[in-house]
Amino acid sequence: MANITVNKTVHPFDRARLESLLSRRFFYAPAFEIYGGVAGLYDYGPPGSSLNANIIAEWRKHFIVEEHMLELDTTIMTPATVFETSGHVARFADWMVKDKVTGDVLRADHLVKNVLQARLALDKEARGFAAEPVVEDPKQKKKKDKTKVKAVKLEDATVAEYEKILAQLDNYSGPELGQLCRDHKITNPDTDNEVSEPQEFNLMFASSIGPTGQHPGYLRPETAQGHFVNFARLLDFNNNRLPFASAQVGRSFRNEISPRAGLLRVREFTMAEIEHYVDPEDKSHERFDEVRDLELELLDRHVQVAGASHTARMTIGEAVDKGVIANQTLGYFVARIYQFLVKIGINPKRLRFRQHMGNEMAHYATDCWDAEIENSVGGWTECVGCADRAAYDLSVHSKKTGTPLIVRQQLAQPKVFEKEVVTYNKKNFGKTFGRDGNALQEIINNLDEPTLLKIKGELAQGSATITSLDGREFKLTPDHLSIDRKTIKESVREYTPNVIEPSFGLGRIMYCLLEHSFWSREQDVERGVLSLPAVVAPTKVLIVPLSTGHFDALVKDVSTKLRKAGVFSRVDDSSASIGKRYARNDELGTPFGVTLDFAC
Template identity: 55%
Template sequence: MSVDRSVPFNRETLESVLKRRFFFAPSFDIYGGVSGLYDYGPPGCALQSNIIDAWRKHFILEEDILEVDCSMLTPYEVFKTSGHVDKFADWMCRDPATGEIFRADHLVEEVLEARLKGDKLARGQDHAEKDTSEEKKRKKKVKEIVAVKLDDSVAAEYEFVLAQIDGYSGPELGDLMKKFDIRNPATGGELTPPMEFNLMFETAIGPSGQLKGYLRPETAQGQFLNFSKLLESNNLRMPFASAAIGKSFRNEISPRSGLLRTREFCMAEIEHFIDPENKSHPRFSEVKDTVLRLLPKSTQQEGLNDLLEITIGEAVEKGIVDNETLGYFLVRIYTFLLSIGADPARIRFRQHLQNEMAHYAADCWDGEMNTSYGWIECIGCADRSAYDLSVHSARTNEKLVVRETLEAPKEIEDYEVTIDKKKFGPLFRKDAGKVENYLTSRTQCELEDLAKELSEKKSISFVVDGVQDNKTLSLDDSLIKIEKTKKLQHIREYIPNVIEPSFGISRILYCLIEQNFWVRPDDLSRSVLSFTPAIAPTKVLLVPLSNNEVFTPIVADITKRLRKSFISSKIDDSSASIGRRYARNDELGTPFGVTVDFQSVKDHTVTLRHRDTTMQVRGSQEDIIAAISAMVFDGLSWDDATAKLDAFEGQQE
């Protein structure tokens, strides 16, 4: 069934609805609020819970994933080892005159986009959009778009930069700011060069304050640290996956766009552990013909945004997507978004550029959803290789490995470290054990690099945490040998690789709200949120025709039946007209309305209304509830679920 969504989207109208109906609101509002922190009201809370429930069914149940719930407080040592202490940062710049702070990549992006809009305005090709009041508070942006025509070459260069804005380093962003004369948009003041700002919230664990910790910026590390326990829980079978759902925290430089960039948010992450020598997936054949809209890194490097529509089977075969398991999860992400009501035409997967991707990652794609803010990264899906388990294993001396008995012995050639302990001990004294453990616990890749360094320079340099005040240590080839040795292997021991789909639930929630919001053309005061029945905050609105007491027992009986069927409902027995009561709940996203009238008193039938089309059917309470249940829990369409019910045209909107 189609509906008329011809009225242009207006973000101010949507924000008015969300604020008035308390989907979410700034935290501590009556104290002036804190940027980047939000509270969810009843409909927003229910919507988020329903999205998480759908996620849990789609992934944890269907993929037989092991769910864990790990601590949000994490000791310093864990994030030092994982690299978050040193590298989990964004680039910021500061206006020395005003003290204002900007996130460098966002500032460059917003200024160049504003100049391009001004160019289009000057050419009569576009109309500058007005910022909403929330946007004006949020953005450090040009106050209004000025119509200035750009040279074609300059406009093309701006487009090229914007196409790969996520791939620039801090120094490169600084160069762009100089080249394009990007200043404080409000004052014109010069800005400092971009500098790194670590995004983790630091805290102290315990009353002494001596145990330094952080609020987790992601849920992944707890899953890696519990790998051995999870493998045991899975009866030592590989491959397998774990998942975690919960709050994460990032001290954003410039929180923006409501729920799209906040300091506290809900994440759902999967860690799929696989054999590095076999990244196929047993169910890939089920999804190989699914067409996805991809934005490969090769296209972005050309300064273009043209999407490639291709089956995932072909994308893996051509090497665009690195392996089957990564491709399988891209499709599962896509089908999940469709199942909760995302617009397929507004979903794409963007591949990370080489300098944007973590050094250890084999491939990484962002699942993006299009909104009035542009393309928003909502999901990341990365092949993280064996990095996380390797570094934690090396730091703790715990073997986070899989052991498999080989059918026949196999000769292997590995790098091994040999140390001259007679010279080594006196050199490092009490720290000798720490240094030796550091060297002998390196991965094969790291040992290969060290062997090359030792061969070329006749010495190696390295840092061991906590040894000699973290100064660089040096060993020459008279103290250490790193050579390949052959040995017979009866048991294969390996560190699994990890495919990680990571979901920002808060971002998905907002994008769904935008993509499902529209206004009825025949009455611009009537807004609608077309959530799917499965995720709608409330499924059914019960509407007695009036406050006549004869309707009370019927409404109570239907409410009881709905509760027993685990279908959420609300009663609106106010004095407003039927049409007004329906309209109030259309903007809450309630998909179905059940009206109790005088005919219901006579024969116990009721009417069922469809939110989007306003079509109505009539039937017995049992048949109506069965139809609702089929649409909420089984995903049946309105036409299929109500095929045996009679059309009804009684109540007026």
């Protein structure tokens, strides 16, 4: 079978043959195919469903069980106010451009990337660099030959500029992407037409809740908000102790602009997300020493901003000690992500971790690293994100709802200090400011010590003025409030936890795993092999009776024992030769085989 084949002469990777195998053996297929399909929606067949389920099962063992996490299953349909508070309504968007003639919509950064990479490939061809040996589908090759683009040698300065742009691509804003299209004459490659200026497109699917649609909502683009709104319950379940983590596997939805990359870019997908809650003043991890010496390929933000894309190989301990990775807990999860991906079959030589640059950093993140897996469709593709979300999410939800999403820690030694304390004359304050009173109090309560001292001095002179966020001015007098220095004794520390979030795109991981596991024998190019690790293989054991009909009882007995032991097996009792039966089950990635013969 696939995993025990020895002395194999491997044929060069052929993506067309892999895609043919995945379609023919129904790993996955376009959803609603008989109706013409919808871009970005896929159905998993029997082997694909089993492979996905096995990846999830191993993920649960590796993280939830080994790290003692609290598992959740929260709703997909989410009230709009949740995503308005989290910032997704305002910021969860990509930049799109339109073909000025056909109206076709393209994602701006992908357009720039694809066009510049194509030009660099033609430049390499013109310079005589040998391309990687990839056998193409004859139909695709014939189609390409009709519209073959002549190789063109670029100026050295142009090559360097293109490479610098590609290294920094994720850091460009929408207007900057538009400028790149103009400066480098980037057009729609399918039509050669000019494209419009980039416009923001929110990726969330809008919906409504209730028979009259009175409650606007969205299909969640991530599972994370379900964790945060349940933080108080999770903390109570964990006996009010930090650190701890919650975890969830579930469906998410993103209305991708132009999904054209199979499972790498879809509109409905399965995510596995972890929210690890930690003290903002102590982001160490008790198990960090277990991974300290693990070496990874890291591409930090400074290298990318400089226009390069070379990685540095260093240990997780070195990366954290030097401040390349922000803290121990973030570094610990980067290491655990690596261990998980390699365990399920991702080629470690085609795996790297790339740090987000300033402009691409999510609005909630203070540091973020992507596990990028190399593949033939998207090059280096983000499959896992690991972000330090700081206290953003819990803070905004607490402020919006008035629910304290905080930790109260009993101090071993009471803390005594002096501070300026505001005391309101509620009657006069409410009478003067009316409905603006609550908002004004919130502004005052959030002022720092120097500002309070300044207002205190102004009040001593008769009055002080406070300016609201919308620019309105409010005049305060000693009749409204007083500010006095008082001695405070605190026996309990209150704080909002920070969150470290590893987020996994399981469909992307599955496709990369399939590609990394695929090969063909030189002597049997037409039949591919999937060398899937036994831990995730859809079928663990193939049962092959040597003769049809003579071993029915034995086949049933062996199959039943394997399945009762939790080992998924498959019987192939067709009339084909033993070799052919083994070979065609190599296509399914089955790692072990049992032949039943007359000696049994």
